[in-house]
Amino acid sequence: MKKNVIVSLADSNYFELLNELVDSIKSFEKSKDTAICILDAGLSKQQKDILVKKVDEIKSAEWDIDVPAFKVKGKEWLKSQVSRAFLPKYFSNYEKYLWIDCDAWVNNWESVELYFKACEDGKLGITQTLGPGYKIMSKVNWLFGKIAIIKSQNFKHAIKSKIGINKARKLAFAPHINIGVFSLEKNSPGWSSWQKNLEQTLKSGNIFGSEGLAINMSVYIDELETEFLPLNCNWIASNLLPKFDEIKNTFVEPYLPNHKIGIMHLAAGIWDGNKDMRLNKDILIKVKTIQKRLLSKSLRFGY
Known part of the structure; x- marks a missing residue:
């Protein structure tokens, strides 16, 4: 069983x-x-x-x-x-x-x-x-150059869902x-x-x-x-592209020590113009290798 x-x-x-x-x-x-x-x-x-x-x-x-x-x-x-x-x-x-x-x-x-x-x-x-390499975690609208209006994903959804301002604030920068x-x-x-x-x-x-x-x-x-598990356990490629190890023939994290990607997640799509790799397996994108080359690759399984 x-x-x-x-x-x-x-x-x-x-x-x-x-x-x-x-x-x-x-x-x-x-x-x-x-x-x-x-x-x-x-x-x-x-x-x-x-x-x-x-x-x-x-x-x-x-x-x-x-x-x-x-x-x-x-x-x-x-x-x-x-x-x-x-x-x-x-x-x-x-x-x-x-x-x-x-x-x-x-x-x-x-x-x-x-x-x-x-x-x-x-x-x-x-x-x-x-994770390493993430440059923006929350979006902010600035008023008068110093007053910030929070637009983090958690805060935006919390406000729309009317869960209460105190709960929304706890989620704002989490x-x-x-x-x-x-x-x-x-x-x-x-x-x-x-x-x-x-x-x-x-x-x-x-x-x-x-x-x-x-x-x-x-x-x-x-x-x-x-x-909380490492980022390579749920690698969202639309947030940060992986690199490819040509010797080991596998996708890896883009920064040292280049851990192997565990689960590749195409959430939000991988786009070429108006075409999404999730719906078009022929879509290829440029991916850097740790051997310092640039390859055209699909991020889908088996391609």
Whole structure:
């Protein structure tokens, strides 16, 4: 019986990315001991027929918290902003859960093992969007050259979600936590904290981003015990491009000691003009190598 599970979600538009994520997981021999489960938010029958041969379970995602129909507007993929906070409800036979967004893929199995280790004893395993080379963490509008109006991601979402000014201030300059990759045990208090906050953020704020704000509230306001993992465990390439090691044939962090990227995350897209690499696998970008060359590379799995 497998005790650990990796879960992701997609609709038909992101099927190729989801399929690549599954293939990246299964490329590691150690993955045989880990289940793979999928939440379906609009996959076609043909797509599910492909996936069912590779994964352990596929279940339809639901609106686990009531959301006004006008906010949904037919975008079933928005269920990912709610259902990921209820993973033990969907897949109850596991002890540890690792969520990976479908626009991410596994490059180093050590990161998977770190996430499962990080969530022991009820802790949340997650990565802050903060690291060497990050030049801007919050945006500010300056009035009269000295009065600052905060526009950090946490603060902006907190104000729109009407969670209260005191809570918003606590989040204003806290390093943002990306919810695209995280781990929790089945019986962790993190689930109830997250769900409680998510109910609040969904009332007034946008659906998209609500779950991220809610988990930031759990960590920085509810003080959920958290194990913060290194940035290479959830490398958001749109924030900072990796480098490529031509000798080891792998993506690495751009600064010394050039640790291997564990999970490559294409959140927010990798763009060439108006074309997004997530939806067009032919898109290539210039990537520096640690051998001091410049290559045209895709950041998708297997390309």
